[in-house]
Amino acid sequence: MNFTKVFLLAILLGLIVPAASATAPPGRITLSSDLGWLAAGGADSAEITVQVFDGSGMPLDNCTVAFEVDPVFGRISPATVTTGASGTAATSFIPPGRTSGVAMITARAGTVEETLSLPIDHGPAGRVTYLDYEFEVAAGDVTVITVGAGRPVRQPGGRYPGAPRPSVSASVRSTTMPSSSTMGERRCPG
Structure with missing residues (x-):
């Protein structure tokens, strides 16, 4: 009889533990840049930091985030990152040369997305x-x-x-x- 109880308890724990450790879906994303703007044709790139939270506001570990930007304004490298224990990850935005305007950088995790506006101003006079x-x-x-x-x-x-x-x-x-x-x-x- 004790063997049956232990066996049923093991099965019950086997069902509960995986359900409790399943990753919650992303609920919210925040984006920030280390620079407020970039100069067209300059040598600077901006570090873009993303933080992903679940629906209850807890940081999500091991969450894949994909970035995109109009290639007229620059590129993201790497275009896909994975969050760490604090729910954060970073990538770089590299402007393309002499194009000025506002780069709209979008981060997407699951069905949640956030956009960051990064101005690119005219570069120095040549x-x-x-x-x-x-x-x-x-x-x-x-x-x-x-x-x-x-x-x-x-x-x-x-x-x-x-x-x-x-x-x-x-x-x-x-x-x-x-x-x-x-x-x-x-x-x-x-």
Whole structure:
């Protein structure tokens, strides 16, 4: 009789333990980036961190998360990650070059998804496109120097025709040139 009870208890435990250890489905995802924005054409990439929770708010271990982004804005590497004990995993977003805009990065675990918006701004100027100033200015006079800086920046759908050239204007008060400088040379003192 004791053998029958032990046998029935073993069967009952065999049914209960696997059901209790089954992984709950994802209930919520959070996404974050270590950078608030990226520069188009820059060398930086953003680390994207995902955290997955079950329906009761507990972190989910060993949960597969798939990422996607419009390839115009960049790529995700790796595109699929698995969460650790804290329910978190990380991947990298790498922008593609000179495209600016807002990358919409989507993470999906089961039927749950979350989207992160990551702005990509124009990169640094690649060349001087316009320079205007008076060549000769009397000491103590004020003159305006206008510098246009630019680089062709591709917008989604191709070039952005008719965009105003970025420019900077500055008022400069001239002073006497140091004795080491000669007229015609343009170099900064010091």
